[in-house]
Amino acid sequence: MGRKKSLTEEELFKATRELLKKEGIHGVHFKKLSEILDVGRSTLYEYYRSKEDLLVAYLRGIMKEMNERIEAISCQLPANEKLKQLLFILLDHAQIHQVERMIRDIQTSNEEVASFYQSKLAAEHRKTYDKMVHWIEAAKSENIWGEKVDTGIIADIIFHAILFPYKSKIGNQEMADQLFQLIEFGIQKNGS
Numbered sequence: 001m002g003r004k005k006s007l008t009e010e011e012l013f014k015a016t017r018e019l020l021k022k023e024g025i026h027g028v029h030f031k032k033l034s035e036i037l038d039v040g041r042s043t044l045y046e047y048y049r050s051k052e053d054l055l056v057a058y059l060r061g062i063m064k065e066m067n068e069r070i071e072a073i074s075c076q077l078p079a080n081e082k083l084k085q086l087l088f089i090l091l092d093h094a095q096i097h098q099v100e101r102m103i104r105d106i107q108t109s110n111e112e113v114a115s116f117y118q119s120k121l122a123a124e125h126r127k128t129y130d131k132m133v134h135w136i137e138a139a140k141s142e143n144i145w146g147e148k149v150d151t152g153i154i155a156d157i158i159f160h161a162i163l164f165p166y167k168s169k170i171g172n173q174e175m176a177d178q179l180f181q182l183i184e185f186g187i188q189k190n191g192s
Helices: 009-023 030-037 041-047 051-071 079-092 095-105 111-141 151-163 172-185
Strands: none
Touching: 009 030, 009 051, 009 095, 030 041, 051 079, 051 095, 051 111, 079 111, 079 151, 079 172, 111 151, 151 172
16 A cells, blocks of 8 residues: 655656556556555645646646757757757657647546646647748758758658657657658668
């Protein structure tokens, strides 16, 4: 039986992330979290009223972290390097997409909070997408990339790379590297 102890948000979110990865939304229960954290379930209820409230808070935390990393991309870098870093950050935070979908699918005890974070997430996605489009256009205008491929196609490949299942086999950095190899040089033999 779990003991009563204080938890940090970091410990609770780490356990939540592990459980989400392993079992998905329907596997996230306070009983399982309490076992992972070696605490009583009542300890978890001191922090969140329900798993839904926990998931909304978790989403808020990973959104904040992702946005801070995107904002930290150096403006001194060439546009294509900014885009490569952005892709890696998106891949590294792919769970946002999963959690956002989960929040839409669950009944939260605080509908207003869930709705707020859904709309905030949509606004953040738009902001990131617009920044990405700007950097793609900059790469083209700086003659780093050619004009032939439509900006929207490039943006969609980068933005939706989080949905590519193969990334779990090769890792986020390798996925970002290979996607950029593909985007910048194509797949022709002389493109390597």
